[in-house]
Amino acid sequence: LLYRTPVQFADSTQCPTGITTQDPVLMSGLVVPDKAERVYRFHKKTLHAALEITGALGYNNPGDIKATDVIRRTPAGLRTFEEIYSHVGVEPGALLKGRGPHRLQLAWDLDDGFVQTSYVT
DSSP: OOOOOGGGGTTSSOOTTSTTOOOHHHHTTOOHHHHHHHHHHHHHHHHHHHHHHHHHTTOSSGGGOOGGGOEEEETTEEEEHHHHTGGGOOOTTTTTTTOSOHHHHHHHHHOSSOOOHHHHO
């Protein structure tokens, strides 16, 4: 693995930024004001890129993107998200009403801001 995102370190004590570690030596490298500015810039650029992709797909709103619009390279070849995640079909509002597919509903109910892949695949 050439590069790991901070999320990939979340369950270890090896986070190089000190954010997800209990190791005092690594925590000493965490300068909150510096990280806050970097996170802000990263988030701003991520949103900008997402809007550029939305426009490139011919949409005005990211909510208009469909599972058939997103293609992923898999060992079986190119597949749309609709093909990969067909078992995760969700009626509009189902998660808010607690009536989503069981594993996805579990992830939604965690309410931690992250959908854990293990819950939906």
